[in-house]
Amino acid sequence: MRAVITVIGKDTVGILHKVSGICAAYQANVIEVTQSVMQDMFAMIMMVDISGLNSDFSALSDELAALGAKENLDIHCMHEDIFNSMHEI
């Protein structure tokens, strides 16, 4: 099982570190990261394996949302099924 984490917002030092820190704390293994900084906007899409989570998926997504609120970033953590079902036949 995999989830997609997207982070969009103003670029600051340590965004990737903070997001991946939370993933590590929940035992979500980072599989793939694409990241770009355009002017001063930061955009990252991270694919994580959530099969070995040490707690509820909703706890991970709550914690990421809380980080987003604190750092003024737009962070979403969604199960990959929603993208697969919407974009693949």
Place this chain on the structure above:
Amino acid sequence: MLNTFNILETIRMIQEECLDIRTITMGISLLDCIDPDIDTACQKVYDKITSRAEHLVRTGEQIEKEYGIPIVNKRISVTPIAMLAAACPGENPVKFAKALQKAADTCGVNFLGGYSALVHKGFSAGDLALIKSIPEALSETENVCSSVNVGSTRSGINMDAVALMGNIILESAQKTANRNCIAPAKLVVFCNAVEDNPFMAGAFHGVGEPDCEIHVGVSGPGVVRAAIAKYPDASINELADVIKKTAFKITRMGQLVGARASGMLNVPFGIVDLSLAPTPAIGDSVAHILEGMGLETCGTHGTTAALALLNDAVKKGGVMASSNVGGLSGAFIPVSEDAGMIDAALDGTLCLEKLEAMTAVCSVGLDMIAVPGDIEAETISGIIADEAAIGMVNNKTTAVRLIPAIGMKEGDMLEFGGLLGSGPVMRINRKSCAKFISRGGHIPAPMHSIKN
């Protein structure tokens, strides 16, 4: 394989274009709660609903978190209560409404539908008592919704019920005159009512349905509007294709959520209702889709054709995306719940007669329309009869949800707040149809009802 474009498209649909799952509705059969003692029956109703739907709201919230998609409403539909009332002659059916309200409070759902009667061919035991109790039931409860089916293509239109419903709607409004006439906003009069509709206020759990099931109602007018805005010069065929592709994506999401909810609750998956259901939020309007196709204002000439195209394309796109499509499926045009419709009605471009024409090609009918408070009950019945006739002859569901705005006149605004929005009081035709309505009886079923 996932790519960045698809991921960002999904997130944009949810964040900017108001894409959501409008409702997860659990249908629960109450046939095993029938009891000649009304208090025992009410207790059985309460117990059954609260045990089946105990985890409904929590499950909905969990799925919201998992997929990151808002599930706006969690609701319950039940067997038409007239069938339970039939076993308790002489009792006041409002007791059932109160039991339903108590169950809705316990489960935490925001609407519970099924205070209903199906009288398209005639009244059976319990039907009349239930219909007559609707004004009291809706004024004394907050979240209970009611519906009455007065006609069908196979059986014609019960004009005695049509006449009665004019009075019931007016009386419901009068009883809640100090609460923005909210009661008739929870009351739908149907022709060809469907048994698996997840949308309120007309949801009930038909007798042909299983004991308990989960339905999902998707939404997404904003997504369709944004999609067609990208093709300002496309031909009509190309527009239809764009809408189909968008409806497919929206419905896939509904299918995913429905299947997940059904698995988590261990209840069979009923249907996905692929309706475009507007809300008063900016950017979530069906009228704005029609205007995006090239109409200056919704309600002008060409509106019916544009709506027919939209309704058909939504169904065609959605059908392939779901294993079970049902409910009302199409485009809703509730005036008070759609920012574009409200503007068009205030502007005078959208009138009741045009809305009636639009209901011949959209998924339901005259929905959430405020009319002057001094309207005659017979005039309401005339509007119901016209709408039922459109449904009966065209083999489709039609419905009427009118709100007589007590103490208000044409041009005033009736405010409900929340999802129900606010409705401009619309002009009605003041010539009488009282003689026609007072004849009573039954409009025979049309020739094409004899299909076998």
